[in-house]
Amino acid sequence: MRASLDFWYEFASTYSYLAAMRIEALAREKGVGVAWRPFLLGPIFKAQGWETSPFNLFPAKGRNMWRDLERSCAELKLPFRRPDPFPQNSLLAARVALAALDQPWGEDFCRALFCAQFAEGRRIDDAAAVGDVLARLKIEPQPVLAAAQSDAIKARLRAQTEEAQRLGVFGAPIFTTADGELFWGNDRLEPALRWAKTAAECR
Amino acid sequence: MRASLDFWYEFASTYSYLAAMRIEALAREKGVGVAWRPFLLGPIFKAQGWETSPFNLFPAKGRNMWRDLERSCAELKLPFRRPDPFPQNSLLAARVALAALDQPWGEDFCRALFCAQFAEGRRIDDAAAVGDVLARLKIEPQPVLAAAQSDAIKARLRAQTEEAQRLGVFGAPIFTTADGELFWGNDRLEPALRWAKTAAECR
Known part of the structure; x- marks a missing residue:
């Protein structure tokens, strides 16, 4: 049985950026297949009474996150620039990602969107911004944006977010395995990959 | 200038247990001096409106923490047993630790207290429990417990908690450096040590 991991990410999430930039090479090295699963954190935060990111609700935690992110990006040699506002509304981005992930360039799109937002500090919250990212990948934006706003994709994103919950x-980011483990955070990527690998070998 | 790190920990904190068990060997290897600084999270949580641990307030986060702790302890080959109730009231433990850290066996006491609580699942919230930990280290409990309840130690713990805030x-756990960096969490121990080392070398 092939080792595999589900990679749950939210486009507005800072540490999802780090995980998205790291996961492909690490998973390949370990021989673990990765399913990219964009979802929305907003409804999940709302269910526990939060109207925005905990990094905004709890200022000391937020200050630490931005500094930690700067340091982590420097260690990983990833560029970093803070987007404004934070968090960005990621609804359209997540819908486009679901449509894109049906295509061979889907994961490239997700990485490019994270980079636009967190390496260049660009907004990702409207059709023009998301279209720019598509255009840079030489993908014609209009058909993808139209597909992303279809009822089918809207329903899939709702279902995916409900499944996450x-x-x-x-x-x-969160990584889940077929045998029911859940690993939270960019710094749990390596243990999650080790777990997925060992679990597959033991079956 | 000698590289150094302040190690801020709370006895009721699960990830402080992991950091407390790891920090001495890792810091020695790097040549970084460590100041052990027990404090109370309770007043800090209260200031942001939390009456108990966020792991109790946010159940999905709490469930993940316990499972993550089991997995992390297994990877680190540390025993683990969940104390009940959680979090334990750590006021007396922190006062005793402050008194103990004036003695050569202070750090041993802190590790032994963490182990009693998280390796054996014992309570640490009264004088008998804390006295047991002292007795196991061949320290006569009564004089230390009396010193811990002195006005001087009570004031020092308040001051230390205010400094943390x-x-x-x-x-x-949180690790702070002389040049103003703050690293949060057991999994930031290694980057914090690297930072402290590099900062000292560059001065």
Whole structure:
């Protein structure tokens, strides 16, 4: 049985950026297949009474996150620039990602969107911004943006977010395994990959 | 200038247990001096409106923390047993630790207290429990417990907790450096040590 991991991410999430930039190479090295699963944190935060990111609700935690992100990006040699406002509304981005992930360039799109937002500090919250990211990948924006606003994709994003919630996903990034483990945070990527690998070998 | 790190920990904090068990060997290897600084998270949580641990307030986060702790302890080959209730009242433990840290066996006491609580699942919230930990280290409990309840130690713990808050400490464990960096969480111990080392070398 092939080792595999589900990668749950939210486009507005800072640490999802780090995980998105790291996961492909690490998973390949370990021989673990990765399913990219964008979802929305907003409804999940709302269910526990939060109207915005906990990094805004709890200022000391927020200050630390931005500084930690700067330091982590420097260690990983990833560029970093803070988007304004934070968090960005990621609804359209997530819908486009779901449509894109049906295509061979889907994961490239997701990485490019994270980079536009967190490496360049650009907004990702409207059709022009998301269209720019598509155009840079030489993808014609209009058909993808139209597909992303279809009822089918809207329903898939709702279902995916509900599935995340059902699995106990409460933040991002989160990695889940077929045998029911859940790993939270960019710094749990390596243990999650080790777990997925070992679990597959033991079956 | 010698590299150094302040290690801020709360006895009721699960990830402080992991950091307390790891920090001595890792810091020695790097040549970084560590100041052990017990404090109380309770007043800091209260200041942001929390009456108990966020792991109790946010159940999905709490469930993940316990499972993550089991997995992390297994990877680190540390025993783990969940104390009941959680969090334990750590006021007396922190006062005793402050008194103990004036003695050569202070750090041993702190590790032994963490182990009693998280390796054996014992309570640490009264004089008998804390006295047991002292007795196991062949320290006569009564004089230490009496010193811990002195006005001087009570004032020092209040001052230390206020200093933590002033530095932006919002959780535990947290590592702070002389040049103003703050690293949150057991999994930031290694980057904190690297930072302290590099900062000292560059001065």
